[in-house]
Amino acid sequence: MKTIVLEKDEALRRAADQISGLMKEKPDSVIAMAAGRTMLELWAHLEPDCFSRAVCFQVSEFAGAPEDRRLRRMMEEHLLPATGLNAERCFWLNAESWENCEAELQAAGGIDLAVLGIGTNGHIGFNEPAAPFASRTRIQKLTDKTRKQYVWLFDRESDVPEKAYTMGIRTLTEARQIMVIATGEEKSEAVFQMLYGRNDSTVPAAFLQVPANVTVYADLEAGHRL
Ligand code: GLP
Numbered sequence: 001m002k003t004i005v006l007e008k009d010e011a012l013r014r015a016a017d018q019i020s021g022l023m024k025e026k027p028d029s030v031i032a033m034a035a036g037r038t039m040l041e042l043w044a045h046l047e048p049d050c051f052s053r054a055v056c057f058q059v060s061e062f063a064g065a066p067e068d069r070r071l072r073r074m075m076e077e078h079l080l081p082a083t084g085l086n087a088e089r090c091f092w093l094n095a096e097s098w099e100n101c102e103a104e105l106q107a108a109g110g111i112d113l114a115v116l117g118i119g120t121n122g123h124i125g126f127n128e129p130a131a132p133f134a135s136r137t138r139i140q141k142l143t144d145k146t147r148k149q150y151v152w153l154f155d156r157e158s159d160v161p162e163k164a165y166t167m168g169i170r171t172l173t174e175a176r177q178i179m180v181i182a183t184g185e186e187k188s189e190a191v192f193q194m195l196y197g198r199n200d201s202t203v204p205a206a207f208l209q210v211p212a213n214v215t216v217y218a219d220l221e222a223g224h225r226l
Contacts, residue, residue, distance in 0.1 A: 001195060001208065002215045005223030008041075008183050015115075015181050015217040016045035022113055022177065027053040029112040030105070032167060033079065034059045034125065035071035037152070038117040038181050043079050052084035055108055057101065059116065060125040060166040061093040062150075063139060069154055093137075093165035101137040102171065111175035118182050121145045122190040122203035126166035131204050135168030169207050178214045180205065182222040191218050192225040 004014055022029055031054050033039070056079075061071050072092045079085060091097070091104055105111060116124050123129070126140045140163065147160040154160045172178065182191045194205035194216070201207070208214045218226070 003195065003218065003223070003226060004215065005218045005220065005226060008219035008221075011183070011217045011219045012042050012045045012181070015042055015179055015215075016047070018179060018215065019113065019115070020047045020050050023047075023050045023054065026112060028055065030055045030057065030108045030110065032057045032059050032111045032114040032172065032175060033075065034115060034117045035074045035079075036117050038183055039115070040074070040078055041183070042115070042181055043082050046083050048082065049084035051079075052086070054083075054085055055089045055091075056085055057091040057105060057108075057111070057167075058093045059114065059172070060164055062161040063095070063163040063165055064161050065154075069159075098137055098139070098165040101167065105171070111172075113177045113179065114172050114175035116172070116178065116180045118180055118187055118190050118194065118205050119146055120149055120186050120190055122193050122197070122205045124169070124180070124205045124208070125172060126164040127169050127172075127204040129204060130201055131169055132201060133169050133173075133199075133207055133210075136171050137165070137167050139163050140166050169204060173207060173211045175211075176213065178208060178211060180208065180214070180216045181218075182216065183219040185221040185224070187218075187222040188225050191216065191222050195226065
C-alpha cells in the first residue's frame, strides 16, 4: 500500500489529482464510488467535468432508507453536478438491482478505480468486521458502531437502517486501482489497523494489504499513528 499523509486539503487535492490523471488516460473509466462525509469533501476537489464520460457504480447503500436519506441522493446532489457524471451511466444499489451488480460490473469490464472511505471500525463499503475476503455484492447487517456513525444523516440512531447493500471485499479488491481516503482523528485507529493489522477480517480494510495498487490518502489526524 502506498500511504500519503498530508494536511487535509492537500491530501484531498492529491487524491483528486490521481482521479483526474486516470480520467485523462481513460475517460470512460468504470468508477466504484463510496459516499459519506469524506467523499463530499473529496468531490469538491474534483475537476469539473472529469466524469463526463465515466461509468459509476455505487459501492454501498442503505437498505430501506427513505429516498431523501439515501447515499444515492447525496451523489445525485453533489457528485453528478460537480463532475458532469451522467445519471444514465450510474448503477445504483437497491432492492431490485443489487443482485445484478456483479454481472453489470463484469459487462462493463470491471472496476478501473474504487474510491473508498473507511469506517471507524475499519469497514470498507459496508463490509463490516467478519466479512469474508471472498464476499461479493450482498446485503450486510450493520453494526451498532456503523449505525452510530450515520446518525448525522438520519437524525436518530433508531432511524438508521439495520442493513445495507454493499460490494463485497472480493468485488472491491478486484479493482485495477483502489484509493482510500481518511480524515480526522476518529479514523486514526482504523487507518493504523488497515495498514498494520492482521488481514483476517477483524478489520475488513486490512484486506486491502493484499491487492497491489492501493493508495491511502490520510490527513495528519487520521495518519498520526503511522
Ligand atoms: C461507510 C460508507 C462509505 C464511507 C465510509 C466513511 O464505509 N459505506 O461509503 O466512505 O463509511 O464515511 P464518512 O466519510 O462519512 O466517515
